[in-house]
Amino acid sequence: MALDDFKDVIHRCFRCGYCKFTSNYTDFNCPPYNKFRLETFSPGGRMWLIRAMMLKDIEPSQHLADILYSCTMCANCVEECRFKFHDDIVDIIMEGKASLVESGMVPPTARDFFKNIYLSGNPWKEPQQKRGDWARHYGIPVYKPGDEYLYYVGCIGSYDQRVQKMAGAFGQLLLRAGLSFGILGEDEYCDGNEVLMMGEQGLFEYLAQKNIELFKERRVNKIVTLSPHAYNVMRNKYPRLGGDFEVVHYTELLKELISSGRLKVPGGRKIKVTYHDPCFLGRWNSIYDEPREVLESVDGVELVEMRRNRENAFCCGGGGGNFYTDIIGGGESSPSRIRVREAADTGADIIAVACPTCMTMIEDGLKGEDLDEKIMCNDISEIVLDAITSAEEG
Amino acid sequence: MPVKDGNSLYAGLTDILGQEFVSKEPEELYIYSRDSSANPPRPVDYVVMPSSVEEVQAIVKLASSKGIPLIPMGAALNLEGLTLPLKGGIVVDMRRMDKIIEVSEMDRYALVEAGVSQGKLISYLEEKYPMLQHSVPDAPPSATVAGSCLICGYGHLSTNYGTHAEMVNGLEVVLPTGEILRTGSAMLSTSLWFGRGSLPDLTGLFLGWLGTTGIVTKLSIRLYPRPPIRDMVIYMMQDSSIVPDVVYRITHTEVAEDVSIVGQERPEWMKGYQIIAAYVSAHTEKELDLKKSYLKRISKEEFKSKVSFMEEAPGELKEQFMELPFFATKVADWKKGGGFEYVGAIMPIDTLPEAWEKGIDIAHRFDMLYSYAIRVVEGGHHVLFTYSYPFNRADEVSMHNALSALKETQKLSLALGAIPWKPEVDGQKEIIKKMDKGTFKLMQRIRKLLDPGGIMNPGNWEVD
Amino acid sequence: MASGEDHVYEALRTIVGDPFVSRDREELYMYSRDPGASIPRSADWVVLPSTTDEVQKIVILARDMKVPVVPISGGLTLSGLAVPVKGGIVMDMRRMDRIIEVNERSRYVVVESGVSQGKLLSFLKENYPMLRHSMPDAPPSASVVGNTLIYGSGHLSKHGAHSEMINGLEVVLGDGEVLRLGSCALSPYWFGRGPLPDLVSLFVNWFGTTGIVTRLSLKLYPSHPLRDMLIFLVQDPKTIPQAVSMITSTDMMEDVLIVASRPPKAPSVISLLTVYLTAETHEELDFKKELFVDMFKDFGQEGSRMVFTPKEMLPQKLIHGFMEEPQYAAATADFKKGGGFEYVGVVLPLSKVPVAWKMGEEIARKHGFDPLYTVRNVGLGHGVVFAFAYPFNRADEESLQRSRDALADTNDMALELGGTPWKSELEGQAKIMARMDPVVLSVMDGIKRVMDPGGIMNPGNWKHG
Numbered sequence A: 001m002a003l004d005d006f007k008d009v010i011h012r013c014f015r016c017g018y019c020k021f022t023s024n025y026t027d028f029n030c031p032p033y034n035k036f037r038l039e040t041f042s043p044g045g046r047m048w049l050i051r052a053m054m055l056k057d058i059e060p061s062q063h064l065a066d067i068l069y070s071c072t073m074c075a076n077c078v079e080e081c082r083f084k085f086h087d088d089i090v091d092i093i094m095e096g097k098a099s100l101v102e103s104g105m106v107p108p109t110a111r112d113f114f115k116n117i118y119l120s121g122n123p124w125k126e127p128q129q130k131r132g133d134w135a136r137h138y139g140i141p142v143y144k145p146g147d148e149y150l151y152y153v154g155c156i157g158s159y160d161q162r163v164q165k166m167a168g169a170f171g172q173l174l175l176r177a178g179l180s181f182g183i184l185g186e187d188e189y190c191d192g193n194e195v196l197m198m199g200e201q202g203l204f205e206y207l208a209q210k211n212i213e214l215f216k217e218r219r220v221n222k223i224v225t226l227s228p229h230a231y232n233v234m235r236n237k238y239p240r241l242g243g244d245f246e247v248v249h250y251t252e253l254l255k256e257l258i259s260s261g262r263l264k265v266p267g268g269r270k271i272k273v274t275y276h277d278p279c280f281l282g283r284w285n286s287i288y289d290e291p292r293e294v295l296e297s298v299d300g301v302e303l304v305e306m307r308r309n310r311e312n313a314f315c316c317g318g319g320g321g322n323f324y325t326d327i328i329g330g331g332e333s334s335p336s337r338i339r340v341r342e343a344a345d346t347g348a349d350i351i352a353v354a355c356p357t358c359m360t361m362i363e364d365g366l367k368g369e370d371l372d373e374k375i376m377c378n379d380i381s382e383i384v385l386d387a388i389t390s391a392e393e394g
Numbered sequence B: 001m002p003v004k005d006g007n008s009l010y011a012g013l014t015d016i017l018g019q020e021f022v023s024k025e026p027e028e029l030y031i032y033s034r035d036s037s038a039n040p041p042r043p044v045d046y047v048v049m050p051s052s053v054e055e056v057q058a059i060v061k062l063a064s065s066k067g068i069p070l071i072p073m074g075a076a077l078n079l080e081g082l083t084l085p086l087k088g089g090i091v092v093d094m095r096r097m098d099k100i101i102e103v104s105e106m107d108r109y110a111l112v113e114a115g116v117s118q119g120k121l122i123s124y125l126e127e128k129y130p131m132l133q134h135s136v137p138d139a140p141p142s143a144t145v146a147g148s149c150l151i152c153g154y155g156h157l158s159t160n161y162g163t164h165a166e167m168v169n170g171l172e173v174v175l176p177t178g179e180i181l182r183t184g185s186a187m188l189s190t191s192l193w194f195g196r197g198s199l200p201d202l203t204g205l206f207l208g209w210l211g212t213t214g215i216v217t218k219l220s221i222r223l224y225p226r227p228p229i230r231d232m233v234i235y236m237m238q239d240s241s242i243v244p245d246v247v248y249r250i251t252h253t254e255v256a257e258d259v260s261i262v263g264q265e266r267p268e269w270m271k272g273y274q275i276i277a278a279y280v281s282a283h284t285e286k287e288l289d290l291k292k293s294y295l296k297r298i299s300k301e302e303f304k305s306k307v308s309f310m311e312e313a314p315g316e317l318k319e320q321f322m323e324l325p326f327f328a329t330k331v332a333d334w335k336k337g338g339g340f341e342y343v344g345a346i347m348p349i350d351t352l353p354e355a356w357e358k359g360i361d362i363a364h365r366f367d368m369l370y371s372y373a374i375r376v377v378e379g380g381h382h383v384l385f386t387y388s389y390p391f392n393r394a395d396e397v398s399m400h401n402a403l404s405a406l407k408e409t410q411k412l413s414l415a416l417g418a419i420p421w422k423p424e425v426d427g428q429k430e431i432i433k434k435m436d437k438g439t440f441k442l443m444q445r446i447r448k449l450l451d452p453g454g455i456m457n458p459g460n461w462e463v464d
Numbered sequence C: 001m002a003s004g005e006d007h008v009y010e011a012l013r014t015i016v017g018d019p020f021v022s023r024d025r026e027e028l029y030m031y032s033r034d035p036g037a038s039i040p041r042s043a044d045w046v047v048l049p050s051t052t053d054e055v056q057k058i059v060i061l062a063r064d065m066k067v068p069v070v071p072i073s074g075g076l077t078l079s080g081l082a083v084p085v086k087g088g089i090v091m092d093m094r095r096m097d098r099i100i101e102v103n104e105r106s107r108y109v110v111v112e113s114g115v116s117q118g119k120l121l122s123f124l125k126e127n128y129p130m131l132r133h134s135m136p137d138a139p140p141s142a143s144v145v146g147n148t149l150i151y152g153s154g155h156l157s158k159h160g161a162h163s164e165m166i167n168g169l170e171v172v173l174g175d176g177e178v179l180r181l182g183s184c185a186l187s188p189y190w191f192g193r194g195p196l197p198d199l200v201s202l203f204v205n206w207f208g209t210t211g212i213v214t215r216l217s218l219k220l221y222p223s224h225p226l227r228d229m230l231i232f233l234v235q236d237p238k239t240i241p242q243a244v245s246m247i248t249s250t251d252m253m254e255d256v257l258i259v260a261s262r263p264p265k266a267p268s269v270i271s272l273l274t275v276y277l278t279a280e281t282h283e284e285l286d287f288k289k290e291l292f293v294d295m296f297k298d299f300g301q302e303g304s305r306m307v308f309t310p311k312e313m314l315p316q317k318l319i320h321g322f323m324e325e326p327q328y329a330a331a332t333a334d335f336k337k338g339g340g341f342e343y344v345g346v347v348l349p350l351s352k353v354p355v356a357w358k359m360g361e362e363i364a365r366k367h368g369f370d371p372l373y374t375v376r377n378v379g380l381g382h383g384v385v386f387a388f389a390y391p392f393n394r395a396d397e398e399s400l401q402r403s404r405d406a407l408a409d410t411n412d413m414a415l416e417l418g419g420t421p422w423k424s425e426l427e428g429q430a431k432i433m434a435r436m437d438p439v440v441l442s443v444m445d446g447i448k449r450v451m452d453p454g455g456i457m458n459p460g461n462w463k464h465g
């Protein structure tokens, strides 16, 4: 794919702006547009600017880079654009970024991101050999051929202290369910979803190939991912590069384990939970029900919906590499802070997430809003695990 | 026209708004110098996004002291290039001012800031005041409420209650001098926006003026009851000359909430037909039945075989027709080209048959298919006849054809005694040519009075 | 001045011909007062033009001679709006009384400014039985134009105030320029105001200070063969907003009117809410009746109900009066057997009706009156015109004065509530302007300067400072 492949599509954007909204127009649902408000930051604005760049009416520039890289690839525009070509919008934006990569005009933070991943396999230049350290504490095994599932953790789950707990919780649930599985540990490498979303196609292919080779070498058949981002790229992009694996997201697997009775979830304490749909699970892959079903299977959990949910969920602001590049920036009108305020409006005790990126963003949002004392951010495994252990403790 | 004294102006603007909401970057200038129409781009010098009346005032004062043009902009969806500067200057994007300030349920009005979108008001009322509605144009929901009112727009309640300009209770405006003017009942009490009242009317000074008299910052519009049941019936005929009669009969019953007439060459089955959709709303099924029986009687008793009547529109068609806002934007993709232009012409219904037939000629002459949407306004006092011309943004010839067809249609409209709606700058000149000389002189004097420096959207409503 | 006067007189004679100019005491007497309670103000000449051309010539004359021109079309405002404040020429428009055109399918009529309500009513009944205009309850001699230009309201005000029914105007500005506003500015059709820069509004509620309207296009509406009414006894005026809101939410009524008065010999004030209905068929009429009767079956509690009162239970004379079009509201004038009444009309939001009601009662009692109200719904509950009336005996100065005092208090109260007083007399205008922002006043002044550079148009009105 290249930008040129979209040359019969790109001008079809009318700049009508359906794509800025939720389906019932309650809010602007494109995070960067909501923040910056200049028409350039809307999905249609991006479409027009990318076309202008193709026509050479506009030169690549740092500002253009900010406009494109502030896109979180949340796919709200894909969901809401009323035209037949709507599926192409995020691909076009991705290709737009690719052009910027080619012309060497990406935001400095994005450049660091690429460089670090290329050199270290993760965005923070963390040592590769420490990638699996977190797992020891939970007794989570390393994958060996013959195991049913490869548990793919991803960069954030491996290195972010908060998210390590999330990764651990899911691992413990798998152990309790008696599944044979393992992680790659110090052999795990970045999945490449963000790199792809940010237009570094060369780097993406390098990462994907590397992963595919490794998976094949380890005779992996089934992969369960912690991150919807990894899920997305492995499920939808790897096959074209020869990586055909059965990929599930951890919420799907939990759902199956619980409904088949392999994982018993006794009633826990009474809590009100609201669920934040991750873009790469929801809009990108239409998985809305499984996470909710898992939550609802926990006795005592009362699930309440935020104003914007499912197809209309408001992105946490972390996608498209923004959890790292931080182009949208902080402040009151940053997506994560808006989102946690919305969660607070439901009266929930817990914001349930199902994505490492969301977890870091939402945690930041809670701190920013001074809500971290009031509402907790937990991932779905943590909630399930907590119900199980607290029942055991009686 | 390059703006002189650029740096100090930019500094002045950022003093008022901060860096984030002022731009002179090529990207913003590119986007704001183009709209979704086929109009060629017109250069913009700065884009600003104020968030309060005070900021608007400060911008206006600054621009006025430097003699820089100001172009107020809602969503720029007018499709006539009305927010593209004719003489450069600062585009004032109003959409950060998007608060719904007040809804008075009993007095049936909403006071909103100028940047509030149609979509926002729709969803807000649906959620908080399900008994009330406003008149929704068929424009994309991102269009602003203010924009539609200020250009005398039309929506689904216009068939009964008139143009959106007529639904304006009052305005808050920053005059080109930087002063704030409130009109309507708010002239006496800034907290009551219930109507224009029995005071010397100043509201009209901003309706239909295309941003040449001031920047509207707030407006109060009428809301209407929303009956819980909404349905529609359809009349089809193959003779444009009987449409005025049919419409007259329909509107005589006073039971239709909205009456629209469509005609298009695609899909094939629609070709050659006039299709009248009459919407009915009601509180009870019984009321609905009664109203529908009235509409049915017309076709049976008066037009017999000439008109076929459908009490139930076919499923998919109905779904499309019932959507609010109606997804008119789809025309934009007919040519797979991301654009369409339309001429809206306001005319008495008697001229509809001629407008219909001659419009087909024009469309065909420019290698296009005819596509009409016509809305009956205020119980039939006039109709808004829109001719749409889709084009392909990537194809010069197609854009040129659309523009040429547009001009021809405008000429046709004027010749028929119709008035082109929200005309682009050439259309404005055609109108002025035909207009009573004294009337135009008065317009100029009013403008001079309100905007002595000539900074408000200059080039509009002017002769060369 | 004397030679100037002569010149004006002579010039007027040349323009309109002898019988249609006067400076005789009889005419000057008549045109110096109206049927309201205001103190007479003198006129210098009276002239009756018959064409726009003559109007233009007169205005140019007045402009050159710097004498005021005061247009009068019906002279029934009761607030002296067509009585000169600074002398000059009173221009009586009533010779210009042609109904120029009816466009049946686009439902409008173009009338000259002297056409009376009565004339239009009968003309339509006879020639266009499917059409009607919104008839005010003024005497039929009130003019269509005068009434429309001052935010009149009538039987079809669910479509808005009459000013909202203007489709276009032909006007003569203060400098003598004749122009057309609305679609007629560039089209042979007078079908609407827009979508042009709106200038029609510069004649709405300006009381002749911006120019003289010579023609007006008025919207017409469907007329249905059946018309009937339902009367409800209002137990508690606090429920009126709710009731009107419910009624108007159906858009099935023709008109909603609330009247409060103390009929002769009655022990107390009676308040009646009337819903007028029209229909094509009896089935439709029955449906509507049932709808509204049912609507109020469970409304409120004892003491706050709307009690449906079948027509048969009320005096036939009253019913007959209610059904008349226009209603014979002028009967009020004879309540005191004194040939006069005056009222303050106020445009109010519906929600303010109860408080206005209560405060009006206090004012009435304070000045020795019983409350006498008419409240008409405008739009779909978008506002009301609330009229507080005070009948007086023209032969009794004390009674006149009490009326004036009550009016003044009512004006204050109305302003306090945020209402806009309707067709205010000079004092009322002064009170209104005292509440206006200086920016509003300066724009108003500017508009007047543009439209009437010489300041000759009905001067003294809308004048501040």
Ligand SMILES: Cc1cc2nc3c(=O)[nH]c(=O)nc-3n(C[C@H](O)[C@H](O)[C@H](O)COP(=O)(O)OP(=O)(O)OC[C@H]3O[C@@H](n4cnc5c(N)ncnc54)[C@H](O)[C@@H]3O)c2cc1C
Pocket: B071, B072, B073, B074, B075, B076, B077, B078, B079, B082, B083, B094, B114, B137, B138, B139, B140, B142, B143, B144, B145, B146, B147, B148, B150, B151, B152, B153, B154, B155, B210, B211, B212, B214, B215, B216, B217, B328, B329, B330, B457
């Ligand atoms: C597919 C489609 C269908 C449409 N259907 C309809 C329809 O059914 N009915 C209808 O009425 N319209 C329709 N339109 C037209 C469009 O909706 C209107 O032009 C739009 O509502 C105007 O709103 P806007 O926010 O886009 O205004 P803009 O285009 O931004 O502005 C319109 C004009 O108003 C001026 N203006 C804007 N804001 C201010 C302000 N605050 N103060 C002073 N001046 C201001 C601008 O300078 C400009 O001259 C349609 C458009 C499209 C694309």
Ligand SMILES: Cc1cc2nc3c(=O)[nH]c(=O)nc-3n(C[C@H](O)[C@H](O)[C@H](O)COP(=O)(O)OP(=O)(O)OC[C@H]3O[C@@H](n4cnc5c(N)ncnc54)[C@H](O)[C@@H]3O)c2cc1C
Pocket: C070, C071, C072, C073, C074, C075, C076, C077, C078, C081, C082, C093, C113, C136, C137, C138, C139, C141, C142, C143, C144, C145, C146, C147, C148, C149, C150, C151, C152, C153, C154, C206, C207, C208, C209, C211, C212, C213, C214, C329, C330, C331, C458
């Ligand atoms: C008993 C009674 C009941 C009434 N009930 C109602 C009612 O139900 N609804 C209602 O709306 N009104 C009602 N009225 C008020 C009366 O109808 C209005 O005063 C009347 O409609 C105004 O019309 P007019 O012809 O008397 O105007 P005029 O008094 O002639 O003029 C009114 C104002 O307009 C100006 N004017 C007049 N003609 C022109 C012109 N051609 N060009 C420019 N300016 C002009 C005058 O200078 C004056 O300032 C009632 C009055 C009475 C006496």
Ligand code: SF4
Pocket: A012, A013, A014, A015, A016, A017, A018, A019, A020, A043, A044, A045, A047, A077, A080, A081, A082, A083, A089
């Ligand atoms: S992406 Fe689709 S919805 Fe968004 S502006 Fe373009 S055409 Fe409209």
Ligand code: SF4
Pocket: A019, A029, A030, A031, A032, A033, A042, A043, A046, A070, A071, A072, A073, A074, A075, A076, A077, A078, A090
């Ligand atoms: S993907 Fe999300 S952030 Fe990017 S343009 Fe679309 S709606 Fe905006």
